Amino acid sequence: MAQTASKGKVLIILSGANTIHLKEGKDQKTGYFLSELGHPLMKILEAGYDVVFANPTGTHPVQDPISELLIWFLGNYKEREREHALIDKMKIESNFASPRPFASLTDDDLSTFVGVFIPGGHAPMQDLHNDKELARILGHFHRMAKPTGAICHGPAALLSTKTEEGCPYSGYKVTAYSNTEDKLNEIMWWGTLPYKLVDELEKAGLKCEETFPMGSKVTVDRELVSGQNPSSASAFGDAFVKKLNESVTLGGTGVHAKEI
Structure with missing residues (x-):
């Protein structure tokens, strides 16, 4: 059977952190959620896109232990196992086990991707929010208006693009893990996060939207697609793939091309 041609490559940005440092001085285990x-990744692959993984230094990604709870899969054990199997498959068929270090992605490399996706877990709050190589990477996708997806704490990556002159995403509508939801984590951990993601996004000029805690919420503004929490993963995946398909159909020419 002939293999279907790929629609293009999507860069998946992961954190390299396996803990987040709390204000009380202790480290809380974290990682990718x-x-x-898993859920958006399935949709990206099923839609005909290839994926490449990257993180700050090329270290092996670690899963957030909380994300193993069946509550995030509505008690569906088979769905959790399906997503585990997908990650295992990515270790063999893609570069999940050895992500590209950010610094290794040249401008020529970035031009070969049709979009970028940043999943959550608290880990991005530890090492993606101030990574200057990541700022360079996201700057490419923003200037070219290529679909940029981020869910839960993934939008912390957008903070890396801040400069003294401002943030290129200022004025964008975005959805991220809400302050109320983060306070529930703090109660569970008996600790305080170093900052609240929504507060920092708003300080950077983004306009944060949210629904009730653990409700599904997806926001699309220009090339940016964002989801609030694990409950939003399916709807987020659908919205991100729709944006990818629209962008590819248009030849990847986006609203910011005139800025280049």
Whole structure:
């Protein structure tokens, strides 16, 4: 059977952190959130796109232990196992086990991708929010208006693009893990996060939207597609793939091309 040609490559940005440092001085285990990576990833692959993984230094990604709870899969054990199997498959068929270090992605490399996706887990708050190589990478996707997806704490990556002159995403509508939801985590951990993601996004000029805690919420503004939490993973995946398909159909020419 002939293999279907790929529609293009999507860059998946992962954190290299496996803990987040709390204000009380202790470290809380974290990493990528399984359903926030697995569910959108399935939709991206099923839609005909290839994926390449990258993180700050090329270290092996670690799963957030909380994301193993069946509550995030509505008690569906088979769905959780399906997503585990997908990650295992990516270790063999893609570069999940050895992500590209950010610094290794040249401008020529970035031009070969049709979109970028940043899953959540608290880990992005630890090492993606201030990574200057990531700022360079996201700057490419923003200037070219290529679909940029981020879910839960993934939007922390957008903070890396801030400069003294401002943030290129200022004025964008975005959805991220809400302050109320983060406070529930703090109660569970008996600790305080170093900052609240929504507060920092708003300081950077983004306009944050939210629904009730653990409700599904997806926001699309220009090339940016964002989801609030694990409950949003399916709807987020659909919205991100729709944006990818629209962009590819248009030849990847976006609203910011005139800025280049």
